[in-house]
Amino acid sequence: MSAEGPATGSGGRTDLDSLTEIRLRIAASPHLRTAHSTPRIMWNVVGSLIPILAVATYFFGPSALLVVSAATFGAWVTERVFGEKGSTRDGSAVITGLLLGLILPPGFPLWMAFVGGVFGVGFGKLIFGGLGQNIFNPALLGRAFLQAAFPSTITTWPVQPDDWWALRGDNFALPLMSPGAPDVVTGATPLGLMKFEGVSTPTADLMLGSISGSIGETAGLLILVCGGYLAIRRYLDWRVPASILLTVAVFSGALYLIGPDQFPSPQFMLFSGGLMLGAMYMATDMVTSPVTPAGAWVFGIGIGLLTVLIRVWGGLPEGVMYAILFMNALVPFINRVTQPRVFGQPRRKPRGAEA
């Protein structure tokens, strides 16, 4: 310690001689960062799915938990085995598995759910180079694969049994065997009823979730709340669900005004099927949605239009999955044409290069 060093408070280093011992950290600016991190975003999404899973378990019994767990395990194992070292910690594989499980029917055989998880992460994400590189939403790709591979199993919907503990289907079917006939009576989903029998379901049932359908898609109101939480915390881009839901409401509302007997009501459209979960959780996947704010609107409007088109005029009762997958494919083009105008440049500028 040098004699003329200025006096300082109690204890500790009093001058700079000891500084020669410490290593000064060198880094590029900025030297401050927000507390955000990619894993934090991902695990928040996982956390916001827990209430949805809990309500699904309330409606569909242990089957819901089993199917979601099988899909999540498939996704996680694939990431663990084929992904980069430590990449399971970022939480994205768990999201894929959870979301895939939530869009399967409760009576789905577990081995199929597992295969769906493997396919979703393996062929939906890792084959493109892992997190951030994929074009299509991995969970939806997993479901699209399952729909192609097991078309009848994935459209078998149980009705509510008296015993909560009863399985909603042959969950424990052996791999590569077709599942046995379910112990419970099967019924149609509200969208199926509407499409093939022209029967509507009360909106209150749709909103609360006491209906037949995929595990996590039925409680529309709860999904809205959980997604809203993520939007407020800025873990998802509010523009995407807002534009999807607005487009569906306006488009189906217009149809309903033209022919109330022919077309379903907008509130039925909004709260039936996978629209809520799709709008809040699938379309908002940051990797597979546009990066520009204007692009988010284009993307959402496209999904909304396609969903209504497929539901009303297509051969399938539900169109959310294909609408989102189709718009996923357009994201690079949407990004390119919605580049923001750069500060100090003329209003209309030639389009820049794009990856």
Next chain:
Amino acid sequence: MLGSSTFRHGVHPPETKHLTEKVSVRRMPFPDEIVLPLRQHAGRPARLLVKVGDHVERGDKVAEADGFVSVPIHASATGTVKDIRLCPHPDGSMAESVVIAVEKFSPQIPRPRIVPQWEGLSPQQVVEEVQKAGVVGLGGAAFPTHVKLLPPADVPVHTLIVNGAECEPYLTTDHRTMVEYPERVQFGIRIMMKALGVDRTVIGVEKNKPDAIARLRETLPDDLDVSVLPLTVKYPQGAEKMLIKVVTGREVPSGKLPMNVGVVVQNVGSIACIGEIFDTGYPLIERVVTVTGPGVRKPSNLLVPVGTRLRDVLEFCGGLTEDATQIVFGGPMMGAAQPDLDTPLIKGTTGVVVLTKKEARSVERYPCIHCGRCLEACPVFLNPSLLGTQAQAGRYEEMEAANLMDCMLCGCCSYVCPSHIPLSQMFALGKNMLRKRQTAA
């Protein structure tokens, strides 16, 4: 959204100005040694005038301006030229510097000098006096001030904007200058308005400095059109282009200068410095520096002789805390981390921020997930996500096509990135590569 009180996008880092915003500026005692790099400003380095063994008085020229975009450098203390050698420079390189052994018992009074009588001077002569005094932008960029005072005849300038935004966290250099020397600021404005021939001046100050706004308003001249504009607290409010947008509502065209929209922007510290030249005749030999951060024991605002070494300044401020890990010259958003305690504080050093393990931590990097946060932070509306992908592949021409050259390296994108991608660092590299290729071609 497009109102005139602020610009679009930007970020809100914690201000952390409470450490020093109420602390009066103190004059720091003269250190034993002064290190004066010949390159302290944008443009050509100054030309050496002294040799080893020369005696210099405080305020004497030790190096002369080399051309128009250059300024002289003056001795900031009386003493003997001890050495002329390569010394660590705040930009990370080694730079030729004059080392002065400060005379222990000198009264350190600058030589009596002729105070320029500004009333009788032509604008051209005012500009010469400003160059002679070695004035550069004291906001950090250190661009020679007099260059901005000579717009070409075909570019009419109508407004002088005084930049007192000080949007960098921690720093209170401009804040204290405005609170403690408002008259000097007003006097500097008067001279600048005469030199530029403008009839309107706006002083932009962020709203988190109400005392500075009040002091400036109390001292406004009656005979000139000078006003104080309180600004929204947002980073980078003090960036030249952002400030012009807020004050005039106009965007400086890409690749053009502020004078193309009829505006000249000067940092409030430079203005005060000009006020001093025409008041006392002293050249730029000392400046206000905020020494702050959780890693320094006695955060202070100091009047520091230019060329004082970091070691001496930190020692005067009570030394570092146990957990200090990083020392930054300038603010934490754009400042440069310093590896060497013998680095001198130069004309453009706005502050010394000492960060601890809590703030300056290494974070794990993740792949870009295209969340779009960077697009919503970028004040010049670039697509940092796309630019980052291109930078990683070394596709610099594509980056140029994606308007990389409009990037001002403010760091907002890196600040918000949840994947902790060092975007602004990659862009700095990309801009350098493109400039090198241009000069090579």
